[in-house]
Amino acid sequence: MIGDLLGTPLFGIGLTLLCYALAQLLYRRTGSIFFNPVPVTIVTIIGLLTALRISYADYAVGGKYILFLLGPSVVALGFPLYTRRKDILVRKAPILIGILAGALTSILSASGLAWLLGGSRDVVLSLAPKSVTTPIAISIVEKIGGIAPLTAALVVLTGCIGAMCGPEFCRLIGIKDPAAMGLAVGTAAHGIGTARMLEVNRLGGAIAGLAIGLNGLITSFILPLLFLLFR
Amino acid sequence: MVRGFAILLVLQFLGEIISTGLNLPIPGNVLGMGLLMLALGLKLVRTEWVEDAVELLLSHLALFFVPAGVGVMVYFDLLAAEWLPIMVSTVLSTFVVMAVTGWVAKLLEKRVAPHDR
Structure with a gap:
C-alpha cells in the first residue's frame, strides 16, 4: 500500500x-x-x-x-540583470575581468590541488569545471573525459560551500561591496551561491546570476584548450 | 502570474532550440536568460508581465537545487574512493576562487566607479 x-x-x-x-x-x-x-x-x-x-x-x-523549475528560474535571472543594467554596465570591466580571473583560478586550483594530493586522472578532470552550473559542467566533462556524475556531485558540493559561507568569507577578507561579493559568490558557487546572494543583496544577487552564465561560457571555451596543452 | 510563467517557459524553449540546433556548449536555460534580457530591452516583453513569476521563482531558487543534491547519494562509492583529494580540492578551491574574483573586481572597481559607493 x-x-x-x-x-x-x-x-x-x-x-x-x-x-x-x-x-x-x-x-x-x-x-x-x-x-x-x-x-x-x-x-x-x-x-x-x-x-x-x-x-x-x-x-x-x-x-x-x-x-x-530550475530551468525557468535560470531564465528568470535575466530579469534582475535587465532592471539593474545601469549598475552592471558601469562595472563591466571589473565584472568581465573578475569572472575571467575566477574561471582560470577555479580550473587551475581545483585540478591542481587534486593532482598534488594524488588524485587519479579521472578525479582531476572531473574537478576542473566544479564552479560551473551543472548542465554546462557536465557537457564540459563529457568533452574532456572525466566522470560526469562525479562532476554533478562536486558542483552541488561547491555550491553548498559557497552558499553557506560565501558572503561571510568575503566580508572577512575585505570584500564588502555587494557587487564584488555577488561576483565572487556567483563565479565560485553558481546557482546555489546565487540563491544565497539574492537573500543578502539584490544587486549582488543579480551580478551573481550574470556570473553563472559568463563563468559557464568562459570555462567551456578555456577548459578544453587548457587540457589540450597538458595532454 | 500565468502569463509570466508562459513567457519564461517560451524563452527557455527558444533557448533549448538554439542550443541544440547550433550544437552550442551553453545550455538552453542560460541562453533563455539572455533572451529575456533582450526581450525586455526591445520592449517585446514588459517588466510587469513577468515580475510576479520571476519574484516567485527567484525567492525559492535554493529549493530547486535539492533534488540534484540528493542525487549525490547514487555516487557515494565514487566520492569515497578518493575522498581526500576531492574534499580538500573542492573546499580550498571554492574559497580561493571567491577571494581572487572578489579582489580583482574590488581592485578594478575602485578605478571605474568610485562615485558609486
Missing part, C-alpha cells in the same frame, strides 16, 4: 517541501550559516532514504518536478 505511493510524484515532492520548510525554520531560529537550508535538506533526505531503504529512483519520480 505505502510501497505503491513511493512510486508517485507525491512522495518526492512532499518529502522535499516538508524537509525544506523544516530546514528553513531551523535556519531562521538558529540564524547559523551552518544550517543553510539547502545542504541541511539534502543531508536529511539522503539520511531518510538510506535509513528507510528507499531508492533514489523512487524519490526522483517527484524530485524531477522540483528540478524542472
Whole structure:
C-alpha cells in the first residue's frame, strides 16, 4: 500500500517541501550559516532514504518536478540583470575581468590541488569545471573525459560551500561591496551561491546570476584548450 | 502570474532550440536568460508581465537545487574512493576562487566607479 505511493510524484515532492520548510525554520531560529537550508535538506533526505531503504529512483519520480523549475528560474535571472543594467554596465570591466580571473583560478586550483594530493586522472578532470552550473559542467566533462556524475556531485558540493559561507568569507577578507561579493559568490558557487546572494543583496544577487552564465561560457571555451596543452 | 510563467517557459524553449540546433556548449536555460534580457530591452516583453513569476521563482531558487543534491547519494562509492583529494580540492578551491574574483573586481572597481559607493 505505502510501497505503491513511493512510486508517485507525491512522495518526492512532499518529502522535499516538508524537509525544506523544516530546514528553513531551523535556519531562521538558529540564524547559523551552518544550517543553510539547502545542504541541511539534502543531508536529511539522503539520511531518510538510506535509513528507510528507499531508492533514489523512487524519490526522483517527484524530485524531477522540483528540478524542472530550475530551468525557468535560470531564465528568470535575466530579469534582475535587465532592471539593474545601469549598475552592471558601469562595472563591466571589473565584472568581465573578475569572472575571467575566477574561471582560470577555479580550473587551475581545483585540478591542481587534486593532482598534488594524488588524485587519479579521472578525479582531476572531473574537478576542473566544479564552479560551473551543472548542465554546462557536465557537457564540459563529457568533452574532456572525466566522470560526469562525479562532476554533478562536486558542483552541488561547491555550491553548498559557497552558499553557506560565501558572503561571510568575503566580508572577512575585505570584500564588502555587494557587487564584488555577488561576483565572487556567483563565479565560485553558481546557482546555489546565487540563491544565497539574492537573500543578502539584490544587486549582488543579480551580478551573481550574470556570473553563472559568463563563468559557464568562459570555462567551456578555456577548459578544453587548457587540457589540450597538458595532454 | 500565468502569463509570466508562459513567457519564461517560451524563452527557455527558444533557448533549448538554439542550443541544440547550433550544437552550442551553453545550455538552453542560460541562453533563455539572455533572451529575456533582450526581450525586455526591445520592449517585446514588459517588466510587469513577468515580475510576479520571476519574484516567485527567484525567492525559492535554493529549493530547486535539492533534488540534484540528493542525487549525490547514487555516487557515494565514487566520492569515497578518493575522498581526500576531492574534499580538500573542492573546499580550498571554492574559497580561493571567491577571494581572487572578489579582489580583482574590488581592485578594478575602485578605478571605474568610485562615485558609486
